[in-house]
Amino acid sequence: MSLLKTEHIGMTFGGLKAVSDFSIEIKENELVGLIGPNGAGKTTIFNMLTGVYAPTEGKVLLGETVVNGKKPYQIVNLGLGRTFQNIRLFKGLTVLDNIKIAFHKDMSYTTLSAVFRGKKFWKEEKEIEIKARELLGLFNMEADAGALSSNLPYGKQRKLEICRALATNPKLLLLDEPAAGMNPQETKELMETIAFIREKFKVSILLIEHDMSLVMGICERIVVIDYGRMIAAGTPAEIKSNEKVIGAYLGQ
């Protein structure tokens, strides 16, 4: 069964058609690359999938559910997690609190229980404290739990943002240019992290990358867009030799 399916979605901003007729299907445990030159419409696609924008055309399906018009937080509850091209951490908060916030939907104690520090409050807070620290531990960041997230080095900020998205327990994880701004060493570590995530969390991943060489190594399937349209889709080998793709990348 497919986790995500889009049917001819499109997005128009005023007069500008940023994305048109985009259809894709992602199944369980897949790693798919979405590439294309700057301004091709990759981030816009993510924003349509996650409910930041409502597509002006077409349908987005998560499992059986049509999610057009749903709010981003509702779509998160249906199992879609994401990171942002320009890292969006809760900068003024600690690493641990960044993760805890993402566990919000797993808790249900009321304001009353919070204010009177009831049984349920302590139970759920203890549970997510443990879960959050475990999750950080998996990414070798347990020592950073108390640090302000803005004080982390760049590579770790990216890692924390991925970690935070995983805390929402997604079935499909969308990563928007996770390697942007990283040095080769950090990029290498990131690739290892992504492989580890697939193994450990059994999630599918849709990965946006600007740099082609990077996705070629790890994705089974790659989708290429240019000027808001899909120009090619296939295995890395097929993409590499596709003339339209070469043209789009040479052209920039």
Add this chain to the structure above:
Amino acid sequence: MDKKVVSGYLKNITAIMVVYAIVFYLIQIKVINNYYNGILILAGIYIIVAASLNLATGYLGQLALGHAGFMAIGAYTAALFAIAVDLPKYVELVAGLILGGLMAGIFGLIIGIPALRLRGDYLGIVTLGFGEIIRIALLNLPFTGGAAGLKGIPRYVNFTEIYFLVVVVIAFLFAFIRSRHGRAILSIKEDEIAAESVGIPTTFYKVYGFVVSAFIAGVGGGALGFYQRILDPKKFNFMFSVEFFIIVVLGGMGSITGTIIAALALAFINEFLYSIDELRLVFYALTLIILMIFKPDGLLGRKEFSLIKLLNRFSKKTKIENAD
């Protein structure tokens, strides 16, 4: 862990009772005379309203410029209730404050839902207009006493009442902020889009946080009426809202203890500058400018001041010194 929590509670309760006993004693033996007692009570009201504004602005990150309006709604509701019914003092006081808070909360909901669904600083403009509308309505409604003021409110608030009301409000805010609900509110100020992307229903929490803030401001207004015994619509003007804003900025956006310190300081400074009203404005402007230059995050930033931690630190230091 549970033992630590309990001992923390005990320490806090002890500290609260000790401070209360000391100040109460000083009032009894007239070291704190009626004049200063009055300033202390006003300071308590300032703490309540400024802390509520800190929730909306410091923690939630929404510009709110009409808290005097919520105060006024709470004050008139509580006062009219207490005048209309004939019940024991503490029943009237508690019920009046809760009613005042609820009424302010309802108005918070009415203006919060349309203004907070949009991203950006619409709330600032809306609350500013709201404060003025409330003031003018109070001047003209048939049951508020108009410009002559609402008289004959029973005095139910003295040092003891305001002290414990402050304790309840501050304890509530701390507990609220240090919970999943508080974290959701903090995340919105940090980054609304990111908050939504990890499952926080941001519109709900913006409205919720703002309504809670309005509720507490209404309670503070109620207490003001029960202390002053007379309410004058002119009191609840834009400058009054700005004073609370200054307290929040001075103390630190996102620091409740900072708000307490700044509110106490401003209540006293206000009294001394009362005779020269123009100077008051100059003073506010100057403090803000100086603050922006030297300490843009306010007195405490987002840190909290803790007497217990301070004492612990001292005792640890002495222990280490002893070990040497």
